[in-house]
Structures are given as C-alpha cells and as structure tokens.
Amino acid sequence: VFGLGLAFLYEYLDNTIKSSDEIEQITGVPVLGLIPAEKYEKDERRRTSILTNPGGAGAEAYRVLRNNLDFINFQHDIKALLITSPAPSEGKSTVAANLAAGLAQAGKKVVLLASDFRKPTTQQFFGVRNLIGLSDVLTGSRTIKAALQRPREDMELLVLTSGKLPPNPSELLGSERMREVLEELKQWADWIIIDTPPLLAVADGAAAAR
Numbered sequence: 786v787f788g789l790g791l792a793f794l795y796e797y798l799d800n801t802i803k804s805s806d807e808i809e810q811i812t813g814v815p816v817l818g819l820i821p822a823e824k825y826e827k828d829e830r831r832r833t834s835i836l837t838n839p840g841g842a843g844a845e846a847y848r849v850l851r852n853n854l855d856f857i858n859f860q861h862d863i864k865a866l867l868i869t870s871p872a873p874s875e876g877k878s879t880v881a882a883n884l885a886a887g888l889a890q891a892g893k894k895v896v897l898l899a900s901d902f903r904k905p906t907t908q909q910f911f912g913v914r915n916l917i918g919l920s921d922v923l924t925g926s927r928t929i930k931a932a933l934q935r936p937r938e939d940m941e942l943l944v945l946t947s948g949k950l951p952p953n954p955s956e957l958l959g960s961e962r963m964r965e966v967l968e969e970l971k972q973w974a975d976w977i978i979i980d981t982p983p984l985l986a987v988a989d990g991a992a993a994a995r
Contacts, residue, residue, distance in 0.1 A: 817857070818850030823879050831909040835883045835890070843883070851887045865967055865977040869990045873904070873983050881980035882910035889942035893975040896933070899947040900993050901982045902954045908946050911936035918948025922966055923957045929969055943974075959992035 802808055805816040821843050823834065834843035854866075868881040878901070885897040899907035900919060908915040913934045921927035922945070933943045951957055958981075970977050981990035 815857075817853040818846055820846045820850070820876065820880055823876065831879065831882070831906050833883050833886045833910050835887045847880075847883045847887045850884060851891060854888075861975075864971050864974065865979060867979045867981055867990075867994055869981045869994075870983050871985045873986060875983070877983070878906045878910070878980050881978050882907065885942060885976070885978040886940070888976050888978070889940035892941070894941040894973060896943045896945060896970050896974045896977045898945045898970070898977055898979045900958055900979055900989065902947045902950045902989070903982060903987065905947040907944065907980055911944055913944050913946060915946040915948065918946035919966075920948035920951045920954075920957065922948075923960065923962050924951065925962075929966060945970075955988045955992040958989050959995055963993070 802811070805819060808816055823832075823843065825831065834841055835847045838844055857863075866884075868877045868884070870877045878899075881897060885895045889895045897907065897911075898919065899905055901907075902920060905915055905918075907913075911934075913936050917927050917932045919932070922929055922932050929945070932948070933945055935943055957963065967977060979993060981993050984990045
C-alpha cells in the first residue's frame with residue numbers, strides 16, 4: 786500500500802510533458818513536427834539525415850516539418866525562423882541544419898545562420914570552415930558576402946558560421962547590426978534558419994529572438 790501510494794504521489798508531482806497533445810493544450814499552438822532523436826558517438830561528426838539517409842524516419846520527419854511550415858506560411862510573411870531549446874544537447878543544431886537542407890531541397894533559397902559562439906557545431910554538418918563567421922560580420926571586420934559559404938552546388942543553401950567567440954555575444958546578437966544583417970539576408974533568402982544557444986544556459990538566444 787505504501788509503495789502504491791508513493792507511485793501515485795510521484796505521478797501527481799510529475800509535471801513533465803509526455804505527448805504532443807499536452808504541448809498543444811499548454812501552449813495553445815499546433816505542433817508542426819515530431820523529430821526522432823539522433824544518436825552520435827563521442828567523436829562522431831554531426832550529420833544531416835535528410836541528405837545522408839533520405840529514406841529514413843528522420844528525413845521523413847524533417848520533410849513533414851518543412852511541409853507544415855509552408856502551410857502556416859502560405860502568405861510568405863515569415864522569413865526568419867529561430868531554432869532553440871531550453872538546455873544543451875537537445876538537438877537544436879541538428880534540427881536547424883536538417884530543416885535548412887530540406888527547405889533548400891524543395892527549391893527555396895536558404896541561409897543557415899549559426900549564432901552559437903560558445904559551442905559551434907554548424908560547420909560539422911556541411912563540412913565548411915569556421916574561420917570567418919557571424920561574429921566577424923557583426924563587428925565589421927568582414928562583409929556578409931565574404932563570410933557566407935556554399936556547401937553544395939546542387940542547392941540554394943548558404944551557411945554563415947558563428948566565427949570566433951566574441952567577449953560580448955549577447956550584446957552582439959541583440960544589436961542593431963544584427964537586425965541589419967537579417968534584413969540584408971532577407972533580400973536574397975526565402976528562409977533564414979537561425980541556430981542559437983540554449984535559452985536557460987546563456988542569454989544569447991533570447992537576445993537573438995528579439
């Protein structure tokens with residue numbers, strides 16, 4: 786009886802979300818996709834499943850997400866989409882990279898913008914270099930054109946890596962210069978996918994969201 790009582794108490798105190806239906810009830814907004822977790826070995830390079838394994842469950846999940854984004858953006862008034870999560874290692878960079886590749890596969894002009902200066906991983910997904918990136922553009926040492934990289938010739942996908950770690954990441958991401966960079970990218974891109982650090986760990990993601 787005591788054990789059964791503890792089980793009921795644990796269930797009563799458990800306020801974690803168990804399903805997408807619960808998310809929709811709590812937030813009042815629709816769930817656009819359910820993405821299966823990607824498992825990596827300790828030193829394994831990050832991968833874009835939608836490109837490396839197009840027939841897999843992960844790739845299909847990203848295609849569903851892409852299609853649902855088109856449904857809610859039928860007037861094409863949304864161009865910038867920020868991908869984040871509460872804590873580290875929850876898959877935000879993986880989702881950002883795969884979504885960007887999926888949109889580019891569908892014929893969209895896409896910029897994948899990495900704003901995680903502290904733990905950058907975007908360059909691993911597409912085999913690009915992180916020598917020049919967003920931090921250089923925001924500080925004015927490089928132009929956007931010089932920092933953008935095209936990982937594949939068969940897609941209209943450009944990657945802007947994070948670059949070197951600046952001493953003031955949050956201030957840079959919340960600056961007027963960041964707004965100008967996004968506006969300049971919007972002149973070419975149909976979609977700008979922004980990969981940010983986790984919200985609870987640092988203030989960078991909240992600064993970029995503004």
